[in-house]
Amino acid sequence: MRRVLRVALRALTYYIDLFQAFWNILCFKVSHASTRVDPSPIESSNSDVDPTPIDSRMAVEEERWSYMPHDLLSKIAGELGLMDFLSFRCVCKDWHIASSKVSHEDNSSTCEPWFLVYEGEGSQCSLLSSKHKRYISHTLELEGAACLASYEGWLLLFREGSLFFFCPFSKAKIELPNCPIAEVTDHVAAFSSAPTAQNCTVVVLNRLSQFELQLFMVCRGEKVWTRHSYEGYNFKTMRTALFYEGDEFHFLDGKQGLVSFDSKSSEWKSYYLRPATASPADVVVLSYRISENFFQHRNNGKGTFLEENDSISTVGTTVSRDTGNYDLLIGNESIKAPKESESRHLKGVWIKPKYCYVPPDQTW
Numbered sequence: 001m002r003r004v005l006r007v008a009l010r011a012l013t014y015y016i017d018l019f020q021a022f023w024n025i026l027c028f029k030v031s032h033a034s035t036r037v038d039p040s041p042i043e044s045s046n047s048d049v050d051p052t053p054i055d056s057r058m059a060v061e062e063e064r065w066s067y068m069p070h071d072l073l074s075k076i077a078g079e080l081g082l083m084d085f086l087s088f089r090c091v092c093k094d095w096h097i098a099s100s101k102v103s104h105e106d107n108s109s110t111c112e113p114w115f116l117v118y119e120g121e122g123s124q125c126s127l128l129s130s131k132h133k134r135y136i137s138h139t140l141e142l143e144g145a146a147c148l149a150s151y152e153g154w155l156l157l158f159r160e161g162s163l164f165f166f167c168p169f170s171k172a173k174i175e176l177p178n179c180p181i182a183e184v185t186d187h188v189a190a191f192s193s194a195p196t197a198q199n200c201t202v203v204v205l206n207r208l209s210q211f212e213l214q215l216f217m218v219c220r221g222e223k224v225w226t227r228h229s230y231e232g233y234n235f236k237t238m239r240t241a242l243f244y245e246g247d248e249f250h251f252l253d254g255k256q257g258l259v260s261f262d263s264k265s266s267e268w269k270s271y272y273l274r275p276a277t278a279s280p281a282d283v284v285v286l287s288y289r290i291s292e293n294f295f296q297h298r299n300n301g302k303g304t305f306l307e308e309n310d311s312i313s314t315v316g317t318t319v320s321r322d323t324g325n326y327d328l329l330i331g332n333e334s335i336k337a338p339k340e341s342e343s344r345h346l347k348g349v350w351i352k353p354k355y356c357y358v359p360p361d362q363t364w
Contacts, residue, residue, distance in 0.1 A: 148189035153354030172358035
């Protein structure tokens, strides 16, 4: 037992030293990049000053670290926060390669989604972490795009007659074949798992009329979407969609209405939602809690990105809980500006902070 403890202690010390050295390199690069160097010669009588140019010393240091085993680099990368992980990938070619096949999830913000906001007409977007840190980047895939769904770090986007999956952290993109819709109106969508999974199923739903819902579905590996319709009820416009469990998808109208669709049997069902005070035999108890006004509660109606006369439409997500038996469903929201004719309209998405790796030859 003592020998095992000694070995574990040595391994722990070794990893601590590695992380410290890694951190020193990152700090050295940042400080070097942000320091303005005076081009005039500097005279010094100090014989201890290293005459080697700073760029050369940094290159030697990086070269020494680039020879670390890739499996060890992958383990180090897996312990970093998401944004540090992305910085890790930019240090050198070897570190980038070693971390390329890592699907990294930000463990520092377990169960807390991040918020992505963009205007839709430009490529600039802002990302607010669960710790309220703001990051700004340019993402061409979001320019002119409408987000229909967000799940497990993936966004389902519609743009110019095409549907595709996109992960904003890894920039991975997977095109879906033969998009069944020409434009987005009141459509909602959901998918059952990451698009890299063999059993991924995608559904897109909209209300054709007061008494008819239309749904398109495609499964991984298929090229043709199947069409399904549901008639006979007085339907409201569906506001939020999610994959529930088994083969079942749920669609909520933001009031008390819920419609389910079984992707295997193509069976539809309608429900009326009410608070669960008791559980009679004929009542179905959902395994998720619903938050229809998550953005407004978090931001009191005005978030970090909103100015006085801004409007915003947000897409929610499902958040898995480590404690308790219920997931959290964040519903889609729409906040209108007081003067819509003069307002700037923003688009927002709640997203799981996850770097999703996709092989170069990955297709739907």
